[in-house]
Amino acid sequence: MTIRLYDTSARQIRDFTPLTPGRVSIYLCGATVQAAPHIGHIRSGLNFDIMRRWFAYRGYDVTFVRNVTDIDDKIIAKGKDQNRPWWSIGYDNERAFNAGYDALGCLPPTYEPRATGHVPEMIEMMRGLIERGHAYEADGSVYFDVRSFPGYLELSNQDLDDLRQPDEGVSGKRDPRDFAMWKATKPGEPDWETPWGRGRPGWHLECSAMAHKYLGSAFDIHGGGLDLIFPHHENEIAQAKAFGDEFAHYWVHNAWVTMSGEKMSKSLGNSVLVSEMVKNWRPIVLRYYLGTPHYRSMIEYSEESLREAEAAFGRIEGFVQRATEKAGRTVPAAAEVPPAFAEAMDDDLGVPHALAIIHTTVRQGNSALGADDKDEAIARLAEVRAMLGVLGLDPLDPQWADGSGGGEELHGVVDTLVRLVLQQREAARERKDWGTADAIRDQLTQSGLVIEDSPDGPRWTLANR
Secondary structure, three states: OOOEEEEOOOOEEEEOOOOOOOEEEEEEEEEEOOOOOEHHHHHHHHHHHHHHHHHHHOOOEEEEEEEEEOOOHHHHHHHHHHOOOHHHHHHHHHHHHHHHHHHOOOOOOOEOOEHHHHHHHHHHHHHHHHHOOOEEEEOOEEEEOHHHOOOOOOOOOOOHHHOOOOOOOOOOOOOOOOEEEEEEOOOOOOOEOOOOOOEEEOHHHHHHHHHHHHHOOEEEEEEEEHHHHHHHHHHHHHHHHHHOOOEEEEEEEEOOEEEOOEEOOOOOOOOOEHHHHHHHOOHHHHHHHHHOOOOOOOEEOOHHHHHHHHHHHHHHHHHHHHHHHHHOOOOOOOOOOOHHHHHHHHEOOOHHHHHHHHHHHHHHHHHHHHOOOHHHHHHHHHHHHHHHHHHOOOOOOHHHOOOOOOOHHHHHHHHHHHHHHHHHHHHHHHOOOHHHHHHHHHHHHHOOEEEEEEOOEEEEEEOOO
8 A cells, every 4th residue: 555646846646655654744734814714725624634534544643734824914904904903803714714624524633823823933943044044134024045045946946037026015135036034013013022123924934933843844745725836835945944854755735726717816806705605505515526626626616516516425425325224224334445446545635536436336336225135235335434434525424414504403303394294295195195295295395305205115305406
């Protein structure tokens, strides 16, 4: 068994060899909390949640760090615009991000550090870089000297002579290509005391310092969206390696969710907020929609593609429910996933191929149900549950137990009421009152339910939207 991952720095798929046998350390650039999350934000967390689950299935002890950037220019600006403390803007949006991760079934990280809680570590890193000649102070700010680090831009494969750093709203650079690690204080902005004066951290410094604190001088995998390769990850590498760290051994980047061909972003005004999406779509369907394309493939958002995802997952969910009813008990997941599924997941987390194995197994299970082969249906159900569990999509998992987003207790009440109505329909059918039986079925359908007549009696499910 060898897991293989596409390494951005190598520009190829590589065999994964952990630094410590049996253990894997992952640092994921998490939320910058200036606004509530859209589904593009949550896709990154979900993709790396699937990675983490697969490593755990393969027997690794996983340390997963996902940071929170709780201070930056936009957070401060929003606080001023709304006449609110900057930290309250960040805290509200941090809670919204965590609610989104939780709603879509992402496991909580091992550690979730906030940038503002690690200023001492940032000061230590800046001091070391200044002593080594890789950074300098000017007008109260601290800058990284990019020319002092020969490996700069190797991740993004750019030419230093053509480089233009994004505008950071600071002055005093020796070279316009240098980037700010620390920004001198400005009136009305939060600041901290340092040996070079009061100020606040730059974005790139935060992650280098937090990765060092929680994962040490070397760790296995650094992840994030494609948009972070430059400048963020390039600058992280420069700081960390110039400080003396080996830093990440693999760089893994997920693609975006797009709308009309453009990256979904707050600045473009084309965001689809998670808090609104879960009002109209079951969270497990959203997870299926965002998590089943390959992590390196773009997702073009549309209502139609979401409906297709809902229908596809409905076929899987329907089999799980019918096979469970046939078994008359909850069938536990198989101890191991099918070899073809494992092979797909080992190959750069090939979820689309792995999903095809799930659908094939579902068809086999449905054929077994049609042939009244209970043992075969149960065997296929156990395999399907094992595969879905790895992807966080098992509808029988307690986090999805209600099946409709309304709570397990409420689902039980609805089930009791629907069964009473179905009993009335069955009584009408027995006395050959077909008009009443059809009218009851039509009323249930208008209420958003699908009624199926099976050899074991009528059963109901929620209709696909």
